[in-house]
Amino acid sequence: MFPNKTTASESASATGNSTGQTSSSVDLETGQLKSGASISNVSEPDTFARATGITGWMEFVTFSTSTTVDFALAVDGFLNIANEIDTATYRAGVSLYDVTDQERVFASNGFFRPETRSNEVFNANGFTRLFGLDVPEDPFVDCSAPEERCVFGTGQSGYYESVLTGSVNVVAGRQYLIAAELLTDALRQGAGAGDVSADFLSTAQFNFTDLGGATFESASGTFLSKAPLLAPVPLPASLSMMLAALGGIGIVARRRKRAES
Structure with missing residues (x-):
C-alpha cells in the first residue's frame, strides 16, 4: 500500500500594530481536522492583516466487498467579525480517487500528479464567508454558486455548521485515496478594533455513515479506529x-x- 499522509500548515501575516494567530491539527485515528485563525489590534488605516490555517489528511484504503459506500464530513465552529472591513471564512472539502494502477500518486513538489486527479471518483467542497460589508468587494467570490454561502453584516457573527456527504460505488480489492481538508481564514483590510476570527478548533469530523456491508483496510492500520459514529444524513x-x-x-x-x- 501507499503510505498515508497527513498535513497541517499555518500562516499568519500581520503588519503594523496587529497580531495574527493560527492553529491547525489532524488525527487519522479519529478522522478529525482542526483549524483556527484570528487577527486583532489593527490600528493603522493602511494595514492589511491576514491569518490562515490549513489542515488535511490523506489515507489509502481498500474495501472487502464491491458495494456502495456512504460517508460524511461534518464541520462546525464560529465565525466572528467586528467591522465592515473584516472577512472570516471556512472551507471544507473531501475527495476520493481510484489509484489502483498508479506507481506514484504525488509529484516531487508534494502535489497530486495529473494521473491521480484524472481518476477522481468523488469531490465535494463548500465555503462559508462572513462579510462585514453588505456587498462583497472580492471579485473572485461568486455568492450565487451552490458551494458558496455568503453572509453579510457584522451582526451575523456566531455559530456555523455544514455537512458534506458522498456516496460512491467501490470495487473490492481496488485501492482508493481519501483526502479531507479544512481551511480557516481571518482578514482585516484597514484599522479596526475587536477580533476577526474563524474558530473551527472544535473539530471537523469524517467517517463512513454506511459501508454497505463491507469492511476496509488502511495504509496506516489505524484509520478511523477511534472515530465517533456519524448518523446517516x-x-x-x-x-x-x-x-x-x-x-x-x-x-x-x-x-x-x-x-x-
Whole structure:
C-alpha cells in the first residue's frame, strides 16, 4: 500500500500594530481536522492583516466487498467579525480517487500528479464567508454558486455548521485515496478594533455513515479506529413533516375504527 499522509500548515501575516494567530491539527485515528485563525489590534488605516490555517489528511484504503459506500464530513465552529472591513471564512472539502494502477500518486513538489486527479471518483467542497460589508468587494467570490454561502453584516457573527456527504460505488480489492481538508481564514483590510476570527478548533469530523456491508483496510492500520459514529444524513424537513402527518392520519383512522366498533 501507499503510505498515508497527513498535513497541517499555518500562516499568519500581520503588519503594523496587529497580531495574527493560527492553529491547525489532524488525527487519522479519529478522522478529525482542526483549524483556527484570528487577527486583532489593527490600528493603522493602511494595514492589511491576514491569518490562515490549513489542515488535511490523506489515507489509502481498500474495501472487502464491491458495494456502495456512504460517508460524511461534518464541520462546525464560529465565525466572528467586528467591522465592515473584516472577512472570516471556512472551507471544507473531501475527495476520493481510484489509484489502483498508479506507481506514484504525488509529484516531487508534494502535489497530486495529473494521473491521480484524472481518476477522481468523488469531490465535494463548500465555503462559508462572513462579510462585514453588505456587498462583497472580492471579485473572485461568486455568492450565487451552490458551494458558496455568503453572509453579510457584522451582526451575523456566531455559530456555523455544514455537512458534506458522498456516496460512491467501490470495487473490492481496488485501492482508493481519501483526502479531507479544512481551511480557516481571518482578514482585516484597514484599522479596526475587536477580533476577526474563524474558530473551527472544535473539530471537523469524517467517517463512513454506511459501508454497505463491507469492511476496509488502511495504509496506516489505524484509520478511523477511534472515530465517533456519524448518523446517516437526516431526511429533508419537508419529507419528515409529510411522514409525521401520514402517521397522524393513521392514528386518527385507528381511533375512529375503534370508536365505531
